[in-house]
Amino acid sequence: MRGFEFPASRVPDPADAPSLRWGIAGPGWIGERFAESLSRHGSQRVTAVGSRSLARAEEFAAPRGLRAHGSYGELAADPEVDVVYVATPHTAHVEVALTALEAGKHVLVEKPLGLSAREAERIAEAARARGLFAAEALWTAFLPSYDVVRQLVRGGRLGELTAVVGDYGEYLPPSHRAHEPALAGGPLLDLGIYLLALATDLLGEPDRILGLGAPLANGVNGQLSALLGFPGGAQATLTTTMLGFTPAQLTVVGTEAALTLDGPFNSPGGLTVTTADGATHRWEGTPGSHVDGLHFQAAAAARAIAAGRLEVDERPLEMSVRALRVADELRRQTGIVYPGE
Known part of the structure; x- marks a missing residue:
């Protein structure tokens, strides 16, 4: 191609x-x-x-x-x-x-x-x-780059989806609130939630969930990996850690092409599509920080509110609940308990 x-x-x-x-x-x-x-x-x-x-x-x-x-x-x-x-x-x-x-x-x-x-x-x-x-x-979910991803996936440009492969790791020092048990510490809700959110957005609700965690001395989970199976046979392989930096890339694999978001995949940036013939194709986005990207979600909320809508199309509430259902099951399997539970 x-x-x-x-x-x-x-x-x-x-x-x-x-x-x-x-x-x-x-x-x-x-x-x-x-x-x-x-x-x-x-x-x-x-x-x-x-x-x-x-x-x-x-x-x-x-x-x-x-x-x-x-x-x-x-x-x-x-x-x-x-x-x-x-x-x-x-x-x-x-x-x-x-x-x-x-x-x-x-x-x-x-x-x-x-x-x-x-x-x-x-x-x-x-x-x-x-x-x-x-x-x-x-x-x-509100960035221009992710809207391009949605269109490619939902328009069938990658073919039938077969896998999502992603990692997100950062070094969070012991002084960071993620090390505090009383603040629901660990990488799952700070970093891993991005992986769960995008995987379940693109592939739907998993029917099989396998989790592997690694607790630190204070009981907070330091890293976690998940294998998710979806109806139809697609899989997601995801790993998150607060013990060191990883490439922080996300790849969506289809029968006709694979798409990889530049790392860190959750930030503004570009993406690469590799088609079945091995050719690569670039969509160039401007890399940026939170300051360069948080205004998109505020604008989306403002447009919805002004129109009298109770949700945004980019991230319906059920999608948020769906990702947390997966997180709940991963916590159950790996023994992660949050305050008040």
């Missing part, structure tokens, strides 16, 4: 999305990057920040000209906030999201949507009951 035409990304210009007022729940690392991404790109406005510590909220708010709130309830009650971006540690996602929804605010919840499928379902149920928008902020 000499030529291979890539579809154009269908992701609209974030600057064209209706401008909403955002409140950030959790003034940490990802909250900082979300605020910076929105300030540099698109049309969204961050107006407030909330934390359990008023001092932390004020420290975050002062250089950005935001209002600071000393509780998540106060942030949710702020009349100048349309939608709350939940950027807290994983263990607080369900509590903070439900607080915002109960106050009548839409929510975009940093991945994972909850610690478990049941927590994610609680958020989805609360949003639907109140007629409010809710979505998981899995930023990869």
Whole structure:
């Protein structure tokens, strides 16, 4: 095959999305990057920040000209906030999201949507009951590069899918919250959730799940591998670790072609398609950081909210729940227990 035409990304210009007022729940690392991404790109406005510590909220708010709130309830009650971006540690996602929804605010919840499928379902149920928008902020799903992947896969350009092969490892030092048992530590929800999310997006719900974990001295899981089997025979082979850096690539294999996202696969970047004749074809995307990519999910949420939709097409809530069902089973098999269980 000499030529291979890539579809154009269908992701609209974030600057064209209706401008909403955002409140950030959790003034940490990802909250900082979300605020910076929105300030540099698109049309969204961050107006407030909330934390359990008023001092932390004020420290975050002062250089950005935001209002600071000393509780998540106060942030949710702020009349100048349309939608709350939940950027807290994983263990607080369900509590903070439900607080915002109960106050009548839409929510975009940093991945994972909850610690478990049941927590994610609680958020989805609360949003639907109140007629409010809710979505998981899995930023990869909103990037232009991943829209190209979706079109190639769903348009049959790779043929029948047979496998997804992926890895995602980073070195997270002992000081990182991922080493804290009380904060649902381990790589599964920080790194591995990307692998589970994309594999189950592309291949559906697995009917066979095999997991292998490796606990550290404090009981937190340090690395995990999963083999997923899907109806029809497709498989996913996935591995994640917080003990060192891996290539962080994801390959989708079909009977006519294979597609590999550049590492780190969850970030803005390019991809390569290798057709059955061995020829390679490139779709060039500009590599980027969270600051270069988080605004796409905010714009998608704003467009959905303005249109009166309760979910986004890019990441329906059932997809988020599906990935967490797989994570729940992997935890069951490998003995990973989170706080409160």
